[in-house]
Amino acid sequence: MTRIPRSALLLGLVGLLPFLWGTATLYVPALFEVGLTHLGARFVGPYVQLAYGQVVLAFMSGALWGFAARAEGAVAGSGYALSTLPALWAFLLVGGGPVSAAVNLAAGFVALLGLDYMFWKQGLAPSWWMALRVLLSLVAIACLAVVAL
Numbered sequence: 529m530t531r532i533p534r535s536a537l538l539l540g541l542v543g544l545l546p547f548l549w550g551t552a553t554l555y556v557p558a559l560f561e562v563g564l565t566h567l568g569a570r571f572v573g574p575y576v577q578l579a580y581g582q583v584v585l586a587f588m589s590g591a592l593w594g595f596a597a598r599a600e601g602a603v604a605g606s607g608y609a610l611s612t613l614p615a616l617w618a619f620l621l622v623g624g625g626p627v628s629a630a631v632n633l634a635a636g637f638v639a640l641l642g643l644d645y646m647f648w649k650q651g652l653a654p655s656w657w658m659a660l661r662v663l664l665s666l667v668a669i670a671c672l673a674v675v676a677l
Contacts, residue, residue, distance in 0.1 A: 550675075584668070
């Protein structure tokens with residue numbers, strides 16, 4: 529594996545802020561109040577984590593689609609089909625209460641790592657892809673676990 533490009537790492541870490549903010553507002557009442565007052569109920573606690581988690585899974589479907597576009601034949605076809613799964617997962621299985629939604633999102637992120645690995649192993653993702661994806665996924669899953677547990 530090669531080193532993660534600085535811009536990809538920094539943007540990936542910035543992308544964790546809604547997960548981290550949601551977790552912080554669960555544990556720090558003053559942050560919850562500031563967020564509630566200035567941002568609204570949708571941007572505190574589990575609500576921000578769950579909404580953003582759905583967005584990220586959909587976004588990652590697009591990233592995987594881009595990797596599939598680098599393949600040919602049956603590999604491309606199966607790659608296109610598999611790349612739709614994270615977005616469909618987020619759309620179909622994230623609902624109900626915050627606990628079940630967080631569990632399903634966390635499971636989606638675990639499954640996404642499997643798809644990341646497949647595209648990486650096929651040489652369709654950059655050599656540094658798995659180092660970045662494991663780091664980002666572990667933080668997102670840990671933040672969702674706070675809601676799930």
